[in-house]
Structure formats: structure tokens, C-alpha cells
Amino acid sequence: MFPEDSELRRAGLKVTNPRIKVLQVLEKGDRPKHLSAEDIYRSLLELGEEVNLATVYRVLTQFESAGLVEKHNFEGGHAVYELARGDHHDHMVCLTCGHVIEFSNAVIEKQQQKIAESLGFLLHDHSLHLYGHCQKANCEFKAARVKA
Amino acid sequence: MFPEDSELRRAGLKVTNPRIKVLQVLEKGDRPKHLSAEDIYRSLLELGEEVNLATVYRVLTQFESAGLVEKHNFEGGHAVYELARGDHHDHMVCLTCGHVIEFSNAVIEKQQQKIAESLGFLLHDHSLHLYGHCQKANCEFKAARVKA
């Protein structure tokens, strides 16, 4: 029915409404999304989809195990999820507006591998988060703050 | 009285028993410590110090504001605190035994600065966490697991 169906089946998950809808929210739009479980839950409510928050968490956890999404723990409590697109990248987070930009850097990747080796570790995973302030005038959160 | 007293005064904090004791726990030993609030709380109990867990959290938050300690959010819920020693460093965390090793790498630091600039950000802070498995036989948590 939906293109999401095959993605779910490929991941070995039953095709159910909550799963299709969560996947659609993550896929919607062109630019990469970094959404919390709560964000996704609210998006679903706005779409008129009655999906329980606990289910959103369960679905996201399953998606992560299946390699469909990646989970990131930025500073400040809640985790965010994004669609896995195969490419590895790190994140630059704006402390002012919360905007996230992805980047990847071969030099850093290589250094990390070297460091892990020299410390006698088998590198499994890593997270590199840069926090700063973007200089741009159209900092998204500025608008949001005026509203609040 | 204690050497900790002047550190506290310098930080503009009243010298109280909970603050002295928390500071002592963090300073004890030679190697850098990465302790959770709970860890510190238990250490205090073992020392026979009756300090409330809520107070430990408050003290650590104040220490962080004062620049006495640094807070890190590794994966898996709870935050850890370590004494600030002025030097910047990143962390390699063992997924098997939870052991933390510090390192710093000039090449990576320089790249991060470049990346932030090229993205139009003023870099404020960053966190680089490598996760892996240490190959060593004396993986601390192995012992702990046998006990449990």
C-alpha cells in the first residue's frame, strides 16, 4: 500500500498503522529531521492520528534496533531520532536556536580510530557534538521566543 | 581548616560540611574520577557522612557553575562529574566495564574549530565520546559482574 510498508517488512517488523505513521513523520520533508519522541507524538496528534506516546517510544526503539533510525543524546535531557541514511555524520547544535547541522570529517574519523587503537580499545561507536551559536539573522528559535 | 576551604571561598561559596566532603571525594586518589551524584552519595555514606542526595545534586550544580567541576552526559541516563583541572580532554568509554579514559588530540581540536567556522558558528563547547570495548583482562566490570 504505502512505500513505507516494504521498509518495515524488510526490517522484519509487522506493518501496522503506528509504525507507518511514525516512519512517514520522519521521512516527510527534504532536510534531515532530528525529532524527540514527544515531537513525533505531537506531529501525529496534529495529523489526527491517535497513537499512544508509549507506542511511539516502542516503535522508535524497534526502528533503532532494526537500523532504520539513529538515536542521539544531545545535552539537555531528551533523546532525538533521525532516519538512518547509511552515511555517518556528526552534529553541530546551535545553543541559541536548537538548530542541528550535520557534518562529517574524514580527518577526525581517522584520528578517532587511531586514538581507540592506541588506548587498546575496539571502537564500537562514537558521538561528536559541537555546541555553539549560529550567527545568522534568521535563527529559528528567535522567532519562537518572540512568540512565547 | 581544610585545604578545600579556600577552594570554596575562592569560588564564592559558603564553606559547609556537605561541600567540603563532596569536594574531598572528588579529589581523593591520584587518577581522574568520573562519578555520578549517586556514586558520590554512596561514598559519603561509607565515610559515615550523612549528606542528603538532593544536597549532593545541589552542591554539584553549584560547583559546575563555579567552574570547580565538569559535568558529562554519557549514554545511559545518568550524568557524571569530574574535577575541573583546566585542561581540556575528551573521553573514551568502555561499553563492557564502564571504565573511562581521558585523551586529547590537537588534530581533532583544530578540525572542530575549522568546521564550526565553516558552518558559520561560534564554537562554545563540544563533546567527543568514543564508545568501545577494552581488550584488557582486568576489565573492572567483569569482576563486578561475577559478584552480582
Add this chain to the structure above:
DNA sequence: TTTGCTGCAAATGCTTTGCATGTAG
């Protein structure tokens, strides 16, 4: 039919807070 999914509500784990009392400066 059978396995696995969902909603609901309650529980969890870490951390924060309100309030009355206590104490450093």
C-alpha cells in the same frame, strides 16, 4: 490461529523543588 502489537495506567530512574529549619559570615 498464533505471534506479536497496542493502549492504558502504573512504575521507574534520575534529578529538581518547596518549605521549614539551621548555620556560616
Add this chain to the structure above:
DNA sequence: CTACATGCAAAGCATTTGCAGCAAA
């Protein structure tokens, strides 16, 4: 004396879980 600290208990937040009913394959 006064401002700030503390203990205690309760609240808060993000996330997880038990359970009974439902639905996909």
C-alpha cells in the same frame, strides 16, 4: 542578624513496563 544551605518529602520529566485486548500474517 541575614542571607544562604540543608534535610525531607513530594514533584517532575523522559522513558519503560505489565497486562489485557487486538490485529497482522
